[in-house]
Amino acid sequence: MKILNDPFLEWPFFDEKHRHFAMDLLAFVKTHQKSLEADGVEEKTAVRQLALLLGRGGWLRPLLPEWLGGPRPKVDTRTLCLTRDIIARYSGLADCTFAMQGLAAIPLVLFGTPEQQATYLPGLCDGNLIGAFCLSEAQAGSDVAALQTSAIREQDHYVLNGEKTWISNAGVAHCYIVFARTGEAPGAKGLSAFIVNADTAGFSVPENLTMVAPHVIGRVSFKDCKIPLSARLGGAGDGFKVAMSTLDIMRSTVGAAAVGFARRAMMETLIHTQNRQVFGQNLSAFQSTQMRLADMAIEVDSAALLVYRAAWTKDTLRDRITLEASMAKLQATEAAQRVIDSAVQLFGGLGVTAGSVTERLYREIRPLRIYEGASEIQKLIICAALLK
Numbered sequence: 001m002k003i004l005n006d007p008f009l010e011w012p013f014f015d016e017k018h019r020h021f022a023m024d025l026l027a028f029v030k031t032h033q034k035s036l037e038a039d040g041v042e043e044k045t046a047v048r049q050l051a052l053l054l055g056r057g058g059w060l061r062p063l064l065p066e067w068l069g070g071p072r073p074k075v076d077t078r079t080l081c082l083t084r085d086i087i088a089r090y091s092g093l094a095d096c097t098f099a100m101q102g103l104a105a106i107p108l109v110l111f112g113t114p115e116q117q118a119t120y121l122p123g124l125c126d127g128n129l130i131g132a133f134c135l136s137e138a139q140a141g142s143d144v145a146a147l148q149t150s151a152i153r154e155q156d157h158y159v160l161n162g163e164k165t166w167i168s169n170a171g172v173a174h175c176y177i178v179f180a181r182t183g184e185a186p187g188a189k190g191l192s193a194f195i196v197n198a199d200t201a202g203f204s205v206p207e208n209l210t211m212v213a214p215h216v217i218g219r220v221s222f223k224d225c226k227i228p229l230s231a232r233l234g235g236a237g238d239g240f241k242v243a244m245s246t247l248d249i250m251r252s253t254v255g256a257a258a259v260g261f262a263r264r265a266m267m268e269t270l271i272h273t274q275n276r277q278v279f280g281q282n283l284s285a286f287q288s289t290q291m292r293l294a295d296m297a298i299e300v301d302s303a304a305l306l307v308y309r310a311a312w313t314k315d316t317l318r319d320r321i322t323l324e325a326s327m328a329k330l331q332a333t334e335a336a337q338r339v340i341d342s343a344v345q346l347f348g349g350l351g352v353t354a355g356s357v358t359e360r361l362y363r364e365i366r367p368l369r370i371y372e373g374a375s376e377i378q379k380l381i382i383c384a385a386l387l388k
């Protein structure tokens with residue numbers, strides 16, 4: 001198999017099925033590069049189109065285990081990481097679309113009833129249903145346990161009140177995984193998870209926000225929003241567990257997306273520095289450039305090693321990989337930022353010219369150091385695990 005351009009696929013973290021999957025996906029993204037980039041397409045329309053493109057291509061199926069129609073006996077974190085690593089090289093918005101389908105589907109796979117799974121998972125995985133994951137609030141971002149959106153149980157239903165912010169896919173999603181306070185215990189132990197359909201009375205999207213890079217995101221509001229008991233995902237008081245188990249899978253994939261952005265920056269920089277003439281020779285002929293290129297390559301590989309170490313640990317050794325996933329997410333997102341900054345520097349004026357690949361990557365990488373736990377929070381998690 002020709003894996004010359006991606007020698008990391010030879011690593012022992014992968015089996016032949018992973019390698020075939022990656023090669024097929026690489027061929028797919030090259031064929032559909034224009035559609036994936038979605039240049040000039042209005043963002044919400046782009047998300048709908050991208051979800052369908054990925055769904056029809058079968059690239060959302062790895063979000064499911066075999067017994068629900070997926071390709072492997074259980075959800076394979078390495079496959080999800082490979083998917084984001086490869087898609088992110090071409091499109092941050094397509095990567096985000098994949099991630100959000102994951103953040104909606106994984107809690108349903110892990111905690112959904114057969115009815116909930118049958119209602120939502122087929123659509124989420126063929127791209128006809130778009131998902132969202134609603135944890136953050138204006139006063140509860142890093143400090144998840146401080147969230148205040150409430151869900152009060154009344155006979156055969158719950159009533160939700162509150163507001164969430166920075167919710168990816170706000171206004172384009174059909175179903176929202178919502179975390180709300182049900183009060184079984186103080187703090188994190190008093191939260192439950194729910195599935196809220198976009199057409200539920202009392203649910204609204206009062207505002208969409210604009211990010212540095214294309215991203216559908218906004219506030220979502222619940223005003224006396226009545227949902228049936230059957231919309232609860234997992235047990236009463238299990239909300240934190242639902243959120244953290246989901247992030248335990250998805251956090252490594254954030255690192256993988258960062259690796260994908262960094263690989264693209266690396267690739268573009270290798271080409272550019274070998275073609276750009278300065279002071280009568282190629283930019284790559286200068287030792288200072290070579291030092292920088294070597295540093296970039298080491299950053300990419302060390303980030304990828306941590307990402308695939310975490311994913312492999314999850315798939316083959318044990319279910320909880322909080323420490324490994326946090327290390328992978330932290331190192332990969334911070335390293336990718338440095339790699340992309342170096343790429344911008346080596347491109348000179350072109351590097352910051354709107355519309356150039358490096359300029360796009362520079363904007364796309366930044367939010368990854370913040371969402372699904374900012375870098376500082378990852379360090380707290382890592383240290384808590386070490387001291388345990």
Ligand SMILES: Cc1cc2nc3c(=O)[nH]c(=O)nc-3n(C[C@H](O)[C@H](O)[C@H](O)COP(=O)(O)OP(=O)(O)OC[C@H]3O[C@@H](n4cnc5c(N)ncnc54)[C@H](O)[C@@H]3O)c2cc1C
Nearest residue numbers: 133134135136141142166167168367371372373374376377
């Ligand atoms: C592009 C994007 C997409 C997002 N999508 C979603 C989504 O779909 N669903 C969702 O629920 N949320 C989403 N979020 C929200 C995201 O998860 C939060 O922004 C993130 O958790 C940080 O919370 P915050 O913004 O309130 O920052 P804060 O919690 O206010 O943190 C600000 C800074 O303080 C630092 N800090 C906080 N606590 C400590 C501490 N104890 N010690 C040291 N430093 C600390 C943080 O690391 C950070 O640097 C998204 C955010 C972005 C940027």
